[in-house]
Amino acid sequence: MTDNMKSVKKIQRRQSFANSIGALIFSLLLGMVFIYVIGYSPIESYKAIFGVSLGTVKGFALSLSQATPLMFTGMSFALAYRVKMINTGAEGQLYIGALCAALVGVYVTSLPGIVHVSLALIVAFIAGGLIAGAVALAKAYTGANEIILTLMLNSVIIFFTSYLVNGPLKPPSSGVGQTERIAESAQLTRLIPQTQLTTAIILAIVVALLVQFLLDRTVFGYEVKVTGQNFKAAKVAGINVSKISILTFALSGAIAGLGGAAMVLGVNYRFVEGFSPGYGFAGISIAALAAYSPLAVIPSALLIGVLRAGTITLSRTTSIPVELVDLIQVLVIIFVAAPTMIKPIYKIKDKIVEKFKTRGKTHGGEEL
Amino acid sequence: MDLIRMEKITKTYPGTVALNRVDFHLEKQEIVSLLGENGAGKSTLMKILYGMTAPDSGDIYYRGEKVSFKKPMDAIKNGICMVHQHFMLVQAFTVTENIIAGSEPVNSGFVDIKKARKEVNELIEKFHFNIDPDIRVEELSVGEQQRVEILKVLYRKAGIIILDEPTAVLTPQEVNDLFVILKQLRDDGKSIIIITHKLKETKVLADRVVILRDGKLISDNTKPSEVTTKQLSEMMVGREINLQTRRPTSSKGDVSLRVSNLTVIVDGRPRVKDVSFNVHSGEILGVAGVEGNGQTQLIEALTGLCKPESMELMLKDKQISGTSDNFLKAGIAHIPEDRLSMGLVKEMSIQDNIILGYHRESDFCLNNGLLKKKEIHEYAENLKDKFGIKAPNTEVAVSSLSGGNQQKIIIARAFSRNPEAIIIAHPTRGVDVGAMEYIHQQLIELRDNGAAILLISADLDEVRTLSDRLLVLFEGEIVSESMPGELNEIEMGLLMTGGRTMIEVGDKS
Numbered sequence: 076m077t078d079n080m081k082s083v084k085k086i087q088r089r090q091s092f093a094n095s096i097g098a099l100i101f102s103l104l105l106g107m108v109f110i111y112v113i114g115y116s117p118i119e120s121y122k123a124i125f126g127v128s129l130g131t132v133k134g135f136a137l138s139l140s141q142a143t144p145l146m147f148t149g150m151s152f153a154l155a156y157r158v159k160m161i162n163t164g165a166e167g168q169l170y171i172g173a174l175c176a177a178l179v180g181v182y183v184t185s186l187p188g189i190v191h192v193s194l195a196l197i198v199a200f201i202a203g204g205l206i207a208g209a210v211a212l213a214k215a216y217t218g219a220n221e222i223i224l225t226l227m228l229n230s231v232i233i234f235f236t237s238y239l240v241n242g243p244l245k246p247p248s249s250g251v252g253q254t255e256r257i258a259e260s261a262q263l264t265r266l267i268p269q270t271q272l273t274t275a276i277i278l279a280i281v282v283a284l285l286v287q288f289l290l291d292r293t294v295f296g297y298e299v300k301v302t303g304q305n306f307k308a309a310k311v312a313g314i315n316v317s318k319i320s321i322l323t324f325a326l327s328g329a330i331a332g333l334g335g336a337a338m339v340l341g342v343n344y345r346f347v348e349g350f351s352p353g354y355g356f357a358g359i360s361i362a363a364l365a366a367y368s369p370l371a372v373i374p375s376a377l378l379i380g381v382l383r384a385g386t387i388t389l390s391r392t393t394s395i396p397v398e399l400v401d402l403i404q405v406l407v408i409i410f411v412a413a414p415t416m417i418k419p420i421y422k423i424k425d426k427i428v429e430k431f432k433t434r435g436k437t438h439g440g441e442e443l
Numbered sequence: 444m445d446l447i448r449m450e451k452i453t454k455t456y457p458g459t460v461a462l463n464r465v466d467f468h469l470e471k472q473e474i475v476s477l478l479g480e481n482g483a484g485k486s487t488l489m490k491i492l493y494g495m496t497a498p499d500s501g502d503i504y505y506r507g508e509k510v511s512f513k514k515p516m517d518a519i520k521n522g523i524c525m526v527h528q529h530f531m532l533v534q535a536f537t538v539t540e541n542i543i544a545g546s547e548p549v550n551s552g553f554v555d556i557k558k559a560r561k562e563v564n565e566l567i568e569k570f571h572f573n574i575d576p577d578i579r580v581e582e583l584s585v586g587e588q589q590r591v592e593i594l595k596v597l598y599r600k601a602g603i604i605i606l607d608e609p610t611a612v613l614t615p616q617e618v619n620d621l622f623v624i625l626k627q628l629r630d631d632g633k634s635i636i637i638i639t640h641k642l643k644e645t646k647v648l649a650d651r652v653v654i655l656r657d658g659k660l661i662s663d664n665t666k667p668s669e670v671t672t673k674q675l676s677e678m679m680v681g682r683e684i685n686l687q688t689r690r691p692t693s694s695k696g697d698v699s700l701r702v703s704n705l706t707v708i709v710d711g712r713p714r715v716k717d718v719s720f721n722v723h724s725g726e727i728l729g730v731a732g733v734e735g736n737g738q739t740q741l742i743e744a745l746t747g748l749c750k751p752e753s754m755e756l757m758l759k760d761k762q763i764s765g766t767s768d769n770f771l772k773a774g775i776a777h778i779p780e781d782r783l784s785m786g787l788v789k790e791m792s793i794q795d796n797i798i799l800g801y802h803r804e805s806d807f808c809l810n811n812g813l814l815k816k817k818e819i820h821e822y823a824e825n826l827k828d829k830f831g832i833k834a835p836n837t838e839v840a841v842s843s844l845s846g847g848n849q850q851k852i853i854i855a856r857a858f859s860r861n862p863e864a865i866i867i868a869h870p871t872r873g874v875d876v877g878a879m880e881y882i883h884q885q886l887i888e889l890r891d892n893g894a895a896i897l898l899i900s901a902d903l904d905e906v907r908t909l910s911d912r913l914l915v916l917f918e919g920e921i922v923s924e925s926m927p928g929e930l931n932e933i934e935m936g937l938l939m940t941g942g943r944t945m946i947e948v949g950d951k952s
Contacts, residue, residue: 300788300795
């Protein structure tokens with residue numbers, strides 16, 4: 076078997092894995108420069124970051140809970156990208172899902188726990204799906220650009236929810252923009268007491284497994300992959316590409332909606348104005364790091380979660396800001412999207428290796 | 444002294460040796476035909492000469508001096524120019540503007556358009572190019588556009604002109620015109636290399652034939668007058684080739700595919716005008732015509748890819764309409780014109796590609812929408828053996844296969860579902876002689892098994908050899924129906940470009 080004759084999966088996996096690892100390493104290195112510039116020791120800081128989030132139970136729990144919404148938004152972006160659509164609207168879909176889950180949690184009462192939670196999740200799922208589905212419909216029938224639509228909708232949704240929780244939905248006693256606390260029956264079980272780690276993470280993993288199964292084993296997933304990778308061939312093969320794109324995009328929005336519900340039901344127990352520090356956009360870098368594989372989104376989100384948890388803890392005692400993680404996330408996107416930026420470095424490495432080899436040879440020659 | 448001498452050129456790509464110690468030389472005032480199958484290395488050799496890629500080893504001498512061109516600009520400066528297969532012209536510019544673009548004569552910071560026009564005009568007159576220098580390129584035919592490309596290199600004072608598959612897009616008449624021009628250029632002192640796999644043209648045009656096979660030099664001094672096309676093709680492929688024999692149908696049956704009143708309008712312009720025809724089972728109906736005369740729209744209508752203004756399509760006794768899915772299910776297979784971009788998903792495996800379009804059939808999926816992975820795998824392995832697709836297994840990405848093997852996947856996919864009818868467009872475009880022979884054999888076999896085949900091709904030799912009946916499409920209309928052999932190549936060519944033949948006129952009067 077020659078080098079260019081390996082199986083598809085193996086090649087793709089190996090390439091994207093190398094790409095992602097390379098991107099991550101360079102991002103972390105550049106992060107060190109940043110830490111150095113603001114006057115801290117890069118190595119000590121990274122030691123502290125990883126020490127906190129991997130070394131302590133609380134820190135690890137925080138890492139996992141920080142990773143949970145990112146898993147949803149990462150999966151959301153990855154799935155839409157499979158039909159070559161860009162879902163920049165995960166942030167808005169997250170808010171819609173959260174609001175709907177909160178409404179169900181607050182105003183639907185006297186249900187048994189499992190039913191109440193499921194109902195809240197389903198409503199959030201549908202709401203996110205409808206918003207994204209509408210965008211995809213607009214794209215399919217009028218040619219509207221989904222990036223612009225979703226970005227604009229983000230603002231509309233976020234401000235609209237702000238209005239609601241500062242007006243009609245605001246509890247009289249509350250000073251900030253938020254809803255009432257959701258009923259106990261709608262709250263997710265905490266996996267470790269006194270942490271924010273709840274069963275939401277299990278839901279995220281189950282959804283990832285389901286989406287991966289959908290892509291790999293079903294006719295729908297097959298058509299999604301064909302549509303995304305070769306639009307023309309999909310049409311020739313009789314695939315209804317508009318339908319596939321709309322459904323996939325709607326599903327992408329629905330998953331982001333679930334992420335919002337997870338935040339309400341598992342962490343805040345109410346809809347809080349501006350609760351997301353950009354989970355929706357972080358999803359883009361997580362999906363890119365995972366090479367748009369739903370299952371790989373889980374470890375990819377976990378990694379960013381670890382960084383987040385570490386910097387959150389660290390920012391309490393030092394002036395290293397949480398935004399360090401945002402910086403690293405953005406760098407990851409840049410390096411994954413533009414692998415040629417790292418390639419020169421690989422080339423230098425190759426050249427050095429080659430030089431050593433040839434030097435070895437010529438030396439051998441001379442000695443003989 | 445040789446104008447160009449390339450010695451022991453070696454170039455390897457990961458996994459393949461594209462060129463293996465190949466020698467090449469070019470003299471002043473000669474036309475060399477660089478002949479070889481796809482992947483034989485002829486394009487790579489020329490890219491190295493032109494400075495587009497660097498060889499792993501080997502030397503290039505130009506007028507006796509050792510050179511190494513790092514980029515095409517270096518080659519152009521030395522008078523080595525290339526006319527690419529895909530024209531690089533600005534459609535909205537005039538002929539003159541296109542010719543001077545990149546090396547405009549400048550007069551105090553402004554383009555000296557007067558001087559440019561004068562120079563271009565001189566060139567046109569000198570070589571009898573018969574082209575208006577002030578017309579926009581978008582109004583020119585393909586053959587004329589090619590002449591603009593040649594003018595471009597002449598304007599840059601090229602001494603050596605490399606043409607990459609120059610006749611692939613031309614009608615027979617245009618090919619003749621091109622050859623006249625190329626011979627003139629040679630007599631004027633230029634040296635010309637044409638990269639091609641067409642044997643007939645090689646014989647007509649070339650002074651010397653250089654043959655490459657699998658990256659090795661087979662012959663570099665064959666005189667075309669001393670060999671037959673059969674010998675040439677055997678040198679090229681390395682085994683005996685059987686292409687030119689016609690095998691008329693012996694199993695022509697009833698009408699299978701009945702197309703009536705097909706009209707397609709695109710952007711207000713009728714592209715196919717009220718066309719009706721039948722294809723019998725066990726028959727290959729050829730549709731000849733210069734590209735852009737409605738073939739694409741005809742194909743799209745007959746495969747459900749576009750909705751025509753009007754059409755009645757009957758397969759046996761069933762009426763078919765709707766989307767491509769309906770057409771495929773009804774038994775009309777489609778082998779698209781641009782196969783690699785319309786027929787395959789390159790990043791996906793052989794398995795995934797070999798069920799594309801048929802993936803909803805019960806052989807490959809369960810009712811609840813799950814794919815039958817195991818059955819698909821067995822099916823793919825089976826077809827891989829049956830159609831001789833060279834790959835280590837069926838899980839490799841299609842992109843890692845050679846062009847010929849990619850073609851085989853498409854053929855295997857369509858032909859294995861026992862289609863009643865097949866719409867096949869330009870089946871051997873971009874395919875080498877070996878694969879061409881294979882595809883033709885498969886088509887004939889399928890026809891003999893009773894399929895109705897509609898063959899749309901711009902390659903006259905191909906339609907004339909394969910078809911049991913021939914239509915000519917010109918500006919969306921069928922202008923002629925004939926039996927093979929009834930019209931000769933010149934007459935067909937005239938029909939394809941809107942002229943009427945003597946026979947046609949005689950029939951009508």
